Amino acid sequence: MNIFFDQTINGLVIGNIYALMAVGLALIFGTANLINFAHGSVYMAGAYVGWTCVTYFGFPLFLTFLVVMLFCALLGMLIERVGLRPLQNSARIAPLLATIGISFILDQLAQIIFSPQPLALPPLISTKRFSLGATSIGVLDILIASVSLISGALLYVFLRYTRMGWAIRATAQDRDAAQQMGVDVNRVNQVTFAIASALGGLSGMLVAMYFNVLTPTMGFQAGLKGFAAGLIGGLGNVPGAIIGSLLLGLIESYGVALLGSSYRNLFAFVILLVVLVLKPNGIFSKGRQLPPEPMTGTFIASSKPVQIPRSVLIGVSVLAFLLPIISNNYWLSVFTTALLYGILALSLTLVAGTAGLMSIGHAGLLAIGGYTSALLSLRLGLPFALALLLAACVTAILGMLLVMPAFRLRGHYVSIATIGIGEIVSLTILNWESLTGGPVGLMNIPPPSLFGFEFYSNRSLYWLSLVLLLGLALLQWQLVRSHIGRTLRAIREDEVAAQAYGINLNRYKGIAFAASGFIAGIAGVILTHSYTYINNETFNNTISVLALTMVILGGRGNIIGSILGAGLLIVIPELLRDVLGESFIVYRMLLYGLLLVLFVRWRPQGLLGTV
């Protein structure tokens, strides 16, 4: 019974911290109609700013909180200025992509400035605990609860009784009408981002104090949990977000007590998916709603794709085959990586481009493919060719089944759902130790081999990857120019009209994800066997965002574009490393995030155009 009370207190305290995140996300979703993916990074920034204040400057706690909130408010305003305001008339997915890019940049900056290693905070407050009947409560618990209660109360007063608060609520209800009545909606967005980010940063600082650990990647999962909490109460609904957060905190707390702490995040993401699928408007919503009319043609940037003559394509392919004759081993391995990422980008561009389902969990497919074939080779001793084929099929089927519950979602919701699915895959791998080896992973995976020939050398691995890439690209081209490609593009443009013409949405989304899984599975298999080991971190969410950047760079749905995007993003950083020296490599990820933001802003159709 004591444990129950302890976990209840824990759950409510953690729930309070989530509430600070979720309220911010709800405010931004309400006024800007945007799921702000950079919010988790703001939270991370808050923790690091707090850490700096405490350890470097020795600020007292209260001052630290003020500095954290001020810094994060400014950061939030910057995000609004860069990621939202210039993109208001672009495709609806543009601000979402921009905030993903910004989030990537912030996380990488933190790694560069503070190193990727976890940091700890010195003890800031008394660890005294007060007995409370059957349980006890610590000073920190009381602090967290009072900070969130005070912030909540201040926010309520602000929204309810100030002119700016009115303007924010008016904008959330009807943006156009508010603008008509003279509300400066840009300023409203700016203020909203400032408040939301100040709360998010404070939340990060409190979490860092509560768990006594900070990492540059802590924001990613926290941001996702903020969405989960907000979704439970209905996105954009501030009181709902608070109730959702407390519920999520409690569920997590009880779950951890029952199953162990490595399951902590799994609860949030499973709840995220269940709510998205069953009650996408939150558990308090009622009534059936008609699907809103989409702004036809605004979801994807419209453009005419660049036509590349067939002779050029054949010429480039022939040159690619001849490349190993002149290239050294180092560059060959770079090109091999580019080819394998090309396969990944092909796979992603089929769902994110052709079918318009912005998947941000594609690394999960690589992991499924890699683990399946590694296990088939190691445990069952299957020959590589068979393991490759089976792994691709398993990835196709699992990939489709995992995403199937999310088929009824659209737009931004697909992105959140696929991130959640990617995290669930990764956490399942981490926790299913008997099969996957958990964090230790699988080692001594045999290199690719066919008919007794082992692809040990860089040269042979390069040729294998090239043949696979070209073969898969041709298959995908054949698929996209068939009625299936036409049908998928119709679904992307307008699901309702597609349905009116007899298109079974689930069937074709299923085909898209299965084909995409098959292709990604192959990339995962070759990558894993060439690394000869795999663990739960080998294919992390960074790779999902990288793949997305490749697809945006090349032009969504554009087969040649995706290969070009992969080639550029892998080869350019290596060229820069050659020119600028070894130290450049830490900035590589920064470059990816920056490219994503720049392309979304200046060339949303990518280099070769959307197909």
Next chain:
Amino acid sequence: MSLLEVKNLTRSFGGLTAVNDVSFSLEEGELISVIGPNGAGKTTLFNLITRFDQVDSGQIIFNGEDITNLGPELLVGRGMARTFQHGRVFGNLSVLDNVLVGAHSRLSAVRPRIPFPLLGALGETLLALLRPKRVQEEEEALRAEAFEILALFNDRLIPRADQPTYSLSYANRRRTEIARALASRPKLLLLDEPTAGMNPTETAEMLELIRLLKNQGITILLIEHKLSLVMQLSDRVIVMDEGHVIAHGLPEDVRHDPRVIEAYLGHSSQTSRPESELEEDLQVRV
């Protein structure tokens, strides 16, 4: 036997009953227009018949089959096609591809009828990839047919067949939508304000087209605000107001029905004016 029978259809949103106990039937080859002021429930009625909205009560029978609980994607294969009020073309697809999507339900060589959904989808994917002769021929035949349909619109669409529809004028997008509907070879065609946003010349062209379709034997249910078009084309007219059918009959009878005039012009203020003036007004305003 009626092609379409609508029995006591009701649908409410919260406190508002958008469609209230509506019944009518549509004979084969007939053209019925549904008119009424904005917000009368016409489009909701369309959404219910085409299964995009759930009925609260009532029954819809199409071609002898109860379709009240079918999914919207199952109707086009049974011979019912629709257009949308504000035009919903696939913006990034070419005009030709838009029309070919309309023929989706007629694809048979490439879509094997396998009862298990997974195997069926796999078979369809493999056929699309391998493209045997039958599949190629089917695609070619549909393409040729699509051009025949485009030719119905004189030279409005043919020269633009390969252009993406987002680059077309509003009127041409509406035409593309109708072409797409025709590609499904419908028995019943539901047109939701096909001439909205069109100038008089374009409207006249559309009138001729609808007449042509009617003469080809297609049964048509039409929502339209331009009364002159309605009067020229319709076999019968249904007038809706606030969810109810307030008049139902031959175009000439409906036109002189005082309830119709009242619904269009308001309920009290202008009753002192002579009826002929009201009718003129009706022509101008709607």
